Amino acid sequence: MTGAIALIAQRIFDGDRMHPDSALLIEEGRVRALVPVSEIPDDTQHVETGASLLCPGFVDWQVNGGGGVLFNETPTREGIRAIAAAHARFGTTTLLPTVITDAPEVTAAAAHAVAEAIADGDPAVVGVHFEGPHISLEKCGVHDARFIRPLAPADRDLLTRADLGTVVATLAPENASLDDIRTLSRAGVHVSLGHSNADFATANAAFGAGARSVTHLFNAMSGLNHRDPGLAGAALSSAHVYCGLIPDGYHVHPVMLDLALRAAGPRRITLVTDAMSLVGHPDDRFELNGRTVERRDGRLTIADGTLAGSDLDMISGVQIMAAACNAPLENVLRMASRSPAQMLGLHDRGHLRPGARADVLGLDAQLALVSVWIGGERQAR
Incomplete structure (x- = not known):
């Protein structure tokens, strides 16, 4: 173990379970072992971490912006770098830059920027999330209706590019056929249903064709009803479907956060921020497709009151989820690390087992973030 360091804390969560009085051994940016302090x-x-708990770095598959940068407005390599740096300060060490419904040239530029980031070896970026434009007009939310359209062959070519890493495509059965879903899934694209008014039967047919998750559960989708469970009910009742969940207390009521966890469990619930540019930035407004979005009391809305993403960082989401749910801490941490990593097929992220990249967070007893390591290197905060 020459050259290794040992991170020590009262408890270490490895992505699945807690280890008391243990040390995490790191060498050349990777986890080598998790051992008792005595060994x-x-x-x-x-290395004394100053933390009472060590856990894996967070994995967020829906990040629209941060640090004053919105990916749709700055779809460049520099924009991605700024967004990743902003979220690293809040514990997110792996993310998917997310471009929402926009003009085709914006989507293409976003794809090019992600390809550059991956080629550069950006430690945070493992792929891209295209949220739209193949969504429902009826459930478009803040997405610009001018750009919503059915999925076409050129769109399939973009989504299946080999240089984009892990690709998540949020789409709706209203604008993408079962054959589209099947073709994309077989090509390795992770299809997520969202911004859709699909009924229960239609949603289940899409899951059968290969869709594997839903985007921001309960938001911009047909909701739970005792006679029509809708897309939300189909997702919660499907044992193989992951559910993205925004735990900011505004998108989903705390009681529903708890109910979602009880229904789907920590292995299928994946916490996401849906963060916009104001996360980690002092401004209180920004522009999105020519509309002004304002931050008030932690909510981001356009003039008519429609929510426009979130002002949430992941460590705050973990804290809110822990307060809302009467669940073991390891379940809450899992939803921000291990579960999204498994959803995305990332074998060396979201856990602290041997071979994992040494993305490690130090938390205090109140779940405040006190330290961040990425690839075994401590980050300035």
């Missing part, structure tokens, strides 16, 4: 090798450098 730390003599030639290993001890």
Whole structure:
């Protein structure tokens, strides 16, 4: 273990379970072992983290912006770098830059920027999330209706590019056929249903064709009803479907956060921020497709009151989820790390087992973030 360091805390969550009085051994940016403190090798450098708990870095598959940068407005390599840096300060060490419904040239530029980031070896960026434009007009939310359209062959070519890493495509059965879903899924695209008014039967047919998740559960989708469970009910009742969930207390009532966890469990619920540019930035407004979005009391809305993404960072989401749900802490942490990593097929992220990239967070007893390591390197905060 020459050259290794040992991160020490009262407890270490490895992505699945807690380990008391343990040390995390890191060498060359990877986890080498998790051992009792009494078994730390003599030639290993001890690092006191100042944390009561160590856990895997967070994985967020819906990040529209941060640090004053909105990906739709700045679909560039520099824009991605700024967004990733902003969210790293709040514990997100892996993310998918997310471009929402926009003009085709904006979507193409976003794809090019992500391809550049991956080619550069950006430690945070593992792929891209295209949220639209193949969604429902009826459930478009803040998405610009001018750009919503059915999925076409050129769109399939973009979504299946080999240089984009992990691709998530949020679409609606109203604007993408079962054959479209089947073709994309077989090509390796992770199809997520969202911004859709699909009924229960239609949603289940789409899951059968290969869709594997829903985007921001309950929001911009047909909701739960005792006679028509809708897309939300189809997702919660389908054992193989992941559910993105925005735990900011505004998009989903705390009681519904708890009910979603009870229904789907921590292995299928994946916390997402749906963060916009104001996360980690002092401004209180920004522009989105020519409309002004304002921050008031933690909510982001356009003039008519429609929610426009969130002002949420992931550590705050974890804290809110922990307060809302009477659930073990490891379940809450899992939803921000291990579960989204598994959803995205990321085998070396979201856990602290041997071979994992050493993305590690130090938390205090109140779940405040005190330290961040990415690839074994401590980050300035």
